[in-house]
Amino acid sequence: xxxxxxxxxxxxxxxxxxxxxxxxxxxxxxxxxxxxxxxxxxxxxxxxxxxxxxxxxxxxxxxxxxxxxxxxxxxxxxxxxxxxxxxxxxxxxxxxxxxxxxxxxxxxxxxxxxxxxxxxxxxxxxxxxxxxxxxxxxxxxxxxxxxxxxxxxxxxxxxxxxxxxxxxxxxxxxxxxxxxxxxxxxxxxxxxxxxxxxxxxxxxxxxxxxxxxxxxxxxxxxxxxxxxxxxxxxxxxxxxxxxxxxxxxxxxxxxxxxxxxxxxxxxxxxxxxxxxxxxxxxxxxxxxxxxxxxxxxxxxxxxxxxxxxxxxxxxxxxxxxxxxxxxxxxxxxxxxxxxxxxxxxxxxxxxxxxxxxxxxxxxxxxxxxxxxxxxxxxxxxxxxxxxxxxxxxxxxxxxxxxxxx
Numbered sequence: 132x133x134x135x136x137x138x139x140x141x142x143x144x145x146x147x148x149x150x151x152x153x154x155x156x157x158x159x160x161x162x163x164x165x166x167x168x169x170x171x172x173x174x175x176x177x178x179x180x181x182x183x184x185x186x187x188x189x190x191x192x193x194x195x196x197x198x199x200x201x202x203x204x205x206x207x208x209x210x211x212x213x214x215x216x217x218x219x220x221x222x223x224x225x226x227x228x229x230x231x232x233x234x235x236x237x238x239x240x241x242x243x244x245x246x247x248x249x250x251x252x253x254x255x256x257x258x259x260x261x262x263x264x265x266x267x268x269x270x271x272x273x274x275x276x277x278x279x280x281x282x283x284x285x286x287x288x289x290x291x292x293x294x295x296x297x298x299x300x301x302x303x304x305x306x307x308x309x310x311x312x313x314x315x316x317x318x319x320x321x322x323x324x325x326x327x328x329x330x331x332x333x334x335x336x337x338x339x340x341x342x343x344x345x346x347x348x349x350x351x352x353x354x355x356x357x358x359x360x361x362x363x364x365x366x367x368x369x370x371x372x373x374x375x376x377x378x379x380x381x382x383x384x385x386x387x388x389x390x391x392x393x394x395x396x397x398x399x400x401x402x403x404x405x406x407x408x409x410x411x412x413x414x415x416x417x418x419x420x421x422x423x424x425x426x427x428x429x430x431x432x433x434x435x436x437x438x439x440x441x442x443x444x445x446x447x448x449x450x451x452x453x454x455x456x457x458x459x460x461x462x463x464x465x466x467x468x469x470x471x472x473x474x475x476x477x478x479x480x481x482x483x484x485x486x487x488x489x490x491x492x493x494x495x496x497x498x499x500x501x502x503x504x505x506x507x508x509x510x511x512x513x514x515x516x517x518x519x520x521x522x523x524x525x526x527x528x529x530x531x532x533x534x535x536x
Contacts, residue, residue, distance in 0.1 A: 133381065133451060134419065139426040141380055144256045146432045151181040151192055151235035153301075154211070156220045157228060159491025161301070162211075167194025170213060170222040174493060175308075176301040178239045184232075188212075192239065203229035234260035236302045243302070247310050251392045252439035255306075259297055259373070259434040266293025267375045271324030273457035274376050274433070284323040288477055289484030296490070297373055297459060298322045299497040303436045307463045310438075311366045318501045319343045319368070319462030320472035324375055326455040327383045327448070337447035338408030338420045339388075339398035342370045343462040343471045345441055347397045348404035362395045368441030368464050375457030378431045382456040383448035385437075386420075387427045392442035405446070420446050470504060475516040478502040 153176060154162040160172040163179040173180050181192035188199040188211070198218065200209040208229035211218040217227035236243070236258050247253040259267075268274045270291055272281030282290050298318070308314055320343075330336075341347035344367050346357045358367060378384035388398070398404055403420030407413060428448070429437055439445075441462065450456055462471060478499070481487065487495050504515040 137419070137422040138424050139380075139386060139422055139428045140424070141428050141430060143430040144254055144432065144435060147237040147256055150237055150257070151239075152184055152189060153180060153233035153235040154182055154189065154209075155231045155233050155491070155493075156222075157491075158220070159493025161233075162218070162222055162230065164191050164194060164196050167191065167196050170218060170224075172220075172222045175305050176235070176240065177305055178241050181235060181239060205229050207231065234258075240302050240305055243306055244309050247306055247438060250390065251443055252387070252389060252437065253306065254429060254431055255300075255303055255436045255438070257432055257434040258300060258302060258436050261434070263293045263296050264375065264434040266291045267297060267324050267373070267459065268433070268457060270294060271326050271375055271455075271457040273324075273326050273455045277455055281324070281326060284325070285477070285480075287323050288321070288481040289486055292486050292489045294322055294324065294459070295481070295486060295498050296494065298461070298501065299494050300436060301497075303371060303438055304497070306438060307369050307371070310369060310440075311463075311465060313465055315466035316463050316501070317466050317468070317470065317504060318474055319464050319468070319470050321474050321477040321502075322459055322461055324457055324459055326457050327450045328455055329453050330383075330449045330451060333414065335409050335411075335414055336419055336449060338403040338405040339444050339446045340405035341392075341398070341444060342368055342441035344368050344464060344468050347442070348406060348444070350406055356397070360396045363442075365465075366440065367468060368462060370439050370441050370443075370445075371459075371461040371463055372437040372439075373459035373461070374431050374433050374435040374437070375459060376455075377433050378429065378435070378456070378458075380428050380430060380448075381450075382452045382454065383450035384428050384430055386422055386446050386448050387429070387439070388425060388444040389427045389439075391444040392440040395442070398444040402444075403446075419449065466504065473517050474502045474504075475514065 156172055160174050161180040163173040164170050165179045178193050182189040183192055190197050199212045203210045210227045216224035219225045220228035237256055243253050269276045270282050270287045287294055307316055340349040344357050506513050
């Protein structure tokens, strides 16, 4: 039952009737046409890499350039012809190469980017392929796999390629890079599928906050913020919510105050900030965090990726159903930001699994870029990772009454 006073504006996204196609070469890069005449391979997906199935081939979504297709040498692949010439693996005309037809976005990336810049958030409805969504649901023990239970989060990356594939979804990454205005972006913590279980009416509910690295309203010491409130020239964080299950009002879809990133301030204390709502007894005394008419809920089908500026105030929803609701919650930050949690150890374990062999060269390369922080100096390039002994030293100092931090 939805409690009295919970009256957010509900933005409901419908499942798309059609999607653009992506044409991936053997290495995983995408066939594109910038001028509507020549072809080339791209390591990213913008408008130039969008195609539409068109009878016996594909029509370029922007220019209308037509490619004819025939079955490729590998199962499920196609070979392409532009005019009287075959298309090669580098996009040049010559020796024919196999291409894979991939699941693309509903809209053009430029349309998403315009909306993202205008509002601070955007939703890519059902942008993940159905087999990737099913893999995520299996990892999280949700939807059709609820009875089987979830796979422990520390084992998920090496258990199914779906988690890495969802993480390197190309349109959302292109949007993050354009919104932040930089190419070097990283994950703030290792990816994993989590499930919001049915609410028992008593457990603490995460309160209002801005996400990493801002953490406005999340710090436990009053007035302490990782990034102080105030207008910023550089966007330091984007949150990427991957809907593994359908997100609905009643099953705990995230509650937002959309456009609040423009306030450059901490969420109001009376709304129930995250640094208060986690405390034992807070819910019993004060009830749930604010959810009135100034708030928003985005209802979206499984496979949707919701991107939003990390400064947007938001809080966890409450699952009022008897089913688990799955999600992958990811923080995207510039490469110069220290990650919230270590990504190097999970990446090392992932390398030792059989999952990388199931991915394309491009997918492996992109996943490594997102997971590893590095520094370049006179002596070369170094991966940055925690030191266990020094970590314990820092923790011990933090427990000391005389600690400065």
